[in-house]
Amino acid sequence: MGMVSEFKEFAMRGNVIDLAVGVVIGGAFGKIVSALVDKVIMPPLGLLIGGVDFSAWAITLKAASVDAAGKEVPAVAIGIGDFLNALVQFVIVAFAIFLMIKALNAAQRKKEAAPAPPPEPSEEVKLLTEIRDALKAR
Structure with a gap:
């Protein structure tokens, strides 16, 4: 298998595409x-604290000079x-990710907790049920 076809197979996997979408959306969310x-x-x-401009708040170790x-x-x-x-x-980002993971985990738990439908009864059980119902009807 050639390198190009291997790369194409790798890049088209669902996980890689999901990761790329996550990185792009994460970058936009960060902005x-x-x-x-x-x-x-x-x-x-800053206004509540007393007019402090946080972006300019710094401790100057050495002043600018010429x-x-x-x-x-x-x-x-x-x-x-x-x-x-x-x-x-x-x-803020950590809290948003926490809420997203919490929602995904809740959905996963709900999906896992859903009871499986009972198995179809065997032919013998169906036949015995018919016999029982016929005897009750008499």
Whole structure:
């Protein structure tokens, strides 16, 4: 089997396609959550705390400066606000995944808990049932 045909067989498996769809949807969902956190959740939260802009919240270890050659040296800072934004985004994504997995597990349990239909009675049992019903009718 040639490499191209092997790759085609591999790529067309259901699991690979499902994984690709999941990655694309996950990337889009990540962008939605980033926008939600950065533009919707954090600004009112910062306003409630006292006008704090979380995206600009940082601890500056070394201020920006200009070296002897006239080149600007950027500041060295710890971006606490960026970390908090990422943390909130993670919690939202993790909670959404938790809810999805919980729903899938509940559906799986319901599917497994459904009772199987009783097996079809054998010919002997059917014959004995007919005899019993005939005797009762007398």
